[in-house]
Amino acid sequence: MRRSLFYFTLIAILIFSSCRHKETQTSENASQPLAVKAEEVHPTTISGEVSVSGNIDGNTTVKLGFMVGGKINYISNNEGDNISKGQLIASLDPTNYSIAKRQADVQVSTASDEFDRLKILHERGSLSESDFSKIGFNLQQAKLQQQLQQKNLSDTRLYSTISGVLLKRQAEVGEIVSVGSPLFIVSDISKVKVLAYVPEGELHEIRIDQTANISISSLGRTFTGKVIEVGSTADATSRAFTIKIGIENPGLVIRPGMIAEARIATNSNKQVILLPAESIQQDQANQSFVFVVDKAQNKAFRRRVSLGNMVDNKIEIVSGLSEKELVVTGGQKRLSDGSLITITK
Incomplete structure (x- = not known):
């Protein structure tokens, strides 16, 4: 029994001594300064931008659509294709508009015949001036209707107003479209x-x-x-x-x-602080920071900074640093906030 107690006490003493030895080694390692390189901050004059x-x-970008409604029966190109000015892009089924145009032609012919017949009577004095004027107005109206139907028939064919690339095709063959809907975008x-x-x-x-x-x-x-x-x-x-x-x-x-x-x-020129890109690190919150040297304590402390533009492979520091501060530019990956350091050249 006494022998067992003796061995147990001996083992406990050895374990305690080993732990104290490791703690002493760890404490000694922690107190060892880390070698780093540092650079003093000085403003640099750069051209403003x-x-x-x-x-x-x-x-130039245009949106194209039909001036009349109807069913699309033809589309010439797909998105991304080159388009020439004046090129036919799409057309509508012209059947209804062709019929309307022929009806207008008939009306013009009828009104013209009526006008010619009554003109003879007017010249003979057998037709009053007011009645003859009405016939003339009827003929003008028929001709205007003919022009309108001709325009509607022409508007069933859609042409590009510029040369460029077909960016958007927002219709398919067989689709019924309304007046003025933007169907094609050409740029x-x-x-x-x-x-x-x-x-x-x-x-x-x-x-x-x-x-x-x-x-x-x-x-x-x-x-x-x-x-x-x-x-x-x-x-x-x-x-x-x-x-x-x-x-x-x-x-x-x-x-x-x-x-x-x-x-x-x-x-304009401006004074900026520039640092090597490798001296700037990111934390878990995606915030940029550098290590700034405290000469009195020989320690490096973490400092958040705001970044600007890249200038000659260096990064502009917009805020967070002042002139003549010492910033760690080498060996910073091993540092933590407040690490003891020694500066090497």
């Missing part, structure tokens, strides 16, 4: 426009013919354009102004609906 995003729209995309909004505080930086660099991520390409229009009235909700940037579109690779990022260079 206004960055906006917007949607691509065609240079001229030999040139395209970026429609974007500029905050009122930056509107004074924008002017007509200003050069803009347009980046379209879906194409992986950058294009050069010019500001062609600056809105004169702000949106009531966003207080932003509409601008339009024109872009040449060789090869018609840019299509309406694509998203574009535009950077418009201005004449």
